[in-house]
Amino acid sequence: MLLTNNITTDVIIAISTIAIVIYLYVKHQYSYWKRLGVPQMKPTFPLGNYKFSFPKGLQMGAYTDLYYQEFKKIGAPFGGVYIGLTPHLVITDPDIAKAIFIKDFNYFTDRHMYSTKHQPISVNLITQKGDEWKAARAKLTSLFTTAKLRSFIEFATKCKLDLVAHVDELADGKQDVDIIKITTLYIADIITMVLFGFHAQNFKCENTDIISLGKGFFNSFSTAFQIQLLITHCFPKLAAFLRMGNVQKKIEEIGYTFIPKAVEYRIKNNIRGADLLQLIIDSTEPGKKLPMDEIVAQAFALLAAGLESSSSTSTVILYELAKHKEYQTKVREEIYRVKEKYEGKVTYDSVMELTYLQQILDESLRLYPLVTNLYRVCVQDYNIPGRDFLIKKDTPLIFPMVGFHRDPDQFPEPMKFDPSRFDNKNEKHGGFYPFGVGPRNCIGGKLGMIQSKLAVLAIIENYEVSLSPKTPDTLEIDDGAFLIQFKNVIYLKLKKIQK
Numbered sequence: 001m002l003l004t005n006n007i008t009t010d011v012i013i014a015i016s017t018i019a020i021v022i023y024l025y026v027k028h029q030y031s032y033w034k035r036l037g038v039p040q041m042k043p044t045f046p047l048g049n050y051k052f053s054f055p056k057g058l059q060m061g062a063y064t065d066l067y068y069q070e071f072k073k074i075g076a077p078f079g080g081v082y083i084g085l086t087p088h089l090v091i092t093d094p095d096i097a098k099a100i101f102i103k104d105f106n107y108f109t110d111r112h113m114y115s116t117k118h119q120p121i122s123v124n125l126i127t128q129k130g131d132e133w134k135a136a137r138a139k140l141t142s143l144f145t146t147a148k149l150r151s152f153i154e155f156a157t158k159c160k161l162d163l164v165a166h167v168d169e170l171a172d173g174k175q176d177v178d179i180i181k182i183t184t185l186y187i188a189d190i191i192t193m194v195l196f197g198f199h200a201q202n203f204k205c206e207n208t209d210i211i212s213l214g215k216g217f218f219n220s221f222s223t224a225f226q227i228q229l230l231i232t233h234c235f236p237k238l239a240a241f242l243r244m245g246n247v248q249k250k251i252e253e254i255g256y257t258f259i260p261k262a263v264e265y266r267i268k269n270n271i272r273g274a275d276l277l278q279l280i281i282d283s284t285e286p287g288k289k290l291p292m293d294e295i296v297a298q299a300f301a302l303l304a305a306g307l308e309s310s311s312s313t314s315t316v317i318l319y320e321l322a323k324h325k326e327y328q329t330k331v332r333e334e335i336y337r338v339k340e341k342y343e344g345k346v347t348y349d350s351v352m353e354l355t356y357l358q359q360i361l362d363e364s365l366r367l368y369p370l371v372t373n374l375y376r377v378c379v380q381d382y383n384i385p386g387r388d389f390l391i392k393k394d395t396p397l398i399f400p401m402v403g404f405h406r407d408p409d410q411f412p413e414p415m416k417f418d419p420s421r422f423d424n425k426n427e428k429h430g431g432f433y434p435f436g437v438g439p440r441n442c443i444g445g446k447l448g449m450i451q452s453k454l455a456v457l458a459i460i461e462n463y464e465v466s467l468s469p470k471t472p473d474t475l476e477i478d479d480g481a482f483l484i485q486f487k488n489v490i491y492l493k494l495k496k497i498q499k
């Protein structure tokens with residue numbers, strides 16, 4: 001039925017009406033926070049305040065740091081932004097953040113990270129929600145008991161021999177050594193044992209499957225894949241409708257080839273281990289088929305969360321120790337002292353006694369929080385204590401960790417690397433959460449800390465670490481990655497210490 005006698009006029013009226021409806025809807029949506037009396041950043045249609053690498057060229061942590069600075073500047077404890085058309089609440093007050101993470105966790109059990117049943121590898125501990133997450137977390141927690149960590153340390157000291165044999169050839173004090181490569185190979189050996197129960201011997205023959213899987217979730221993405229991520233991030237409902245995944249196809253393929261092979265080998269040869277595979281095999285009812293999707297998804301999540309984070313952490317530490325020789329000497333003396341006390345053995349207890357190394361690690365993660373944002377979703381209406389403000393159910397929350405960790409009110413001269421900030425163990429720094437906090441914190445935090453320290457220990461006890469003319473003056477962050485990763489290769493010079 002025509003509105004007028006002219007089809008062209010009718011088309012123009014129809015298009016104009018649709019445009020006006022969209023305009024009014026967007027205008028209404030983009031005033032959500034204003035209507036609630038919350039300060040908000042100015043959004044731009046259609047991405048709102050999203051500025052990830054494509055199309056704006058900013059790393060996740062860099063653009064959420066802009067949110068933090070904007071709201072801090074006006075003294076707001078929280079403020080509103082829009083990702084696509086969805087209102088998100090940004091928290092800048094450390095006390096509110098703490099209450100949400102810990103005391104009132106039951107209101108914030110989930111993380112708003114996209115996953116879809118159409119891509120089972122994307123449904124893992126990082127993205128799971130509600131009771132499904134609770135059950136998975138309870139099961140996987142037993143992988144990180146102190147007893148298991150003790151046995152992993154024992155294994156890590158064996159792998160250290162491979163590291164030293166490899167690095168000895170490069171440690172003439174003249175060659176430029178790609179330090180992240182060394183830490184990645186070492187930590188990949190440890191994580192492979194934790195998850196799959198075998199010694200990958202990466203220094204002898206690099207296991208590219210494991211390393212690709214470890215880097216595949218959060219790493220630098222092609223522009224085409226970034227567009228896909230943009231849709232899953234800004235318009236998750238549309239992405240789900242289009243059955244779009246958020247794990248790159250080639251990574252999914254590696255996962256579904258490598259991991260089932262490891263399981264098959266385990267079962268065929270009747271091998272038992274203290275690792276993830278064993279955990280899932282043992283928790284499967286006898287006679288039932290092994291849940292391969294679950295094994296692949298959880299192994300992938302643990303590899304992705306555990307490998308890059310720890311290798312980058314130890315790399316930052318070694319870079320800072322090369323820049324600050326006085327800290328390097330002090331930490332080496334501590335390593336020698338503790339080693340002597342433990343008769344040359346590296347054990348769980350001896351690693352825990354490396355308190356100066358712990359300060360260095362804390363300071364590195366303060367300056368470079370590998371996970372640049374913490375995320376939560378409000379799962380039931382929540383009144384912010386003392387603020388008379390109700391966060392409505394389903395509101396996603398962002399905690400910009402770069403902002404918190406570099407806030408001069410908490411950390412004077414924030415860009416200065418200064419381990420003495422963490423001298424006093426009892427002093428609590430508000431908003432300092434390198435491993436998150438509360439029941440949804442990092443499940444592998446202790447392992448991450450230990451393996452990062454072990455990588456540093458292996459280098460510092462054996463080699464003098466120095467800058468090379470090719471070492472960057474500052475660490476430039478790769479825009480195209482979720483976690484903090486570095487744009488340039490970090491070269492250092494290593495010289496064997498004659499003991």
Ligand code: HEM
Nearest residue numbers: 305306309310313371434435436437440441442443444448
């Ligand atoms: C230096 C190393 C590491 C750092 C800095 C780090 C940091 C973090 C952070 C900040 C979170 C988010 C916590 C939150 O939302 O409150 C997280 C979550 C997680 N991390 Fe780590 N992590 C490290 C090592 C590891 C390791 C070694 C593993 C496992 C092998 C691991 C597995 C995970 C998993 C599975 C989650 C999601 C937990 C859940 O939602 O229940 N991480 N990590």
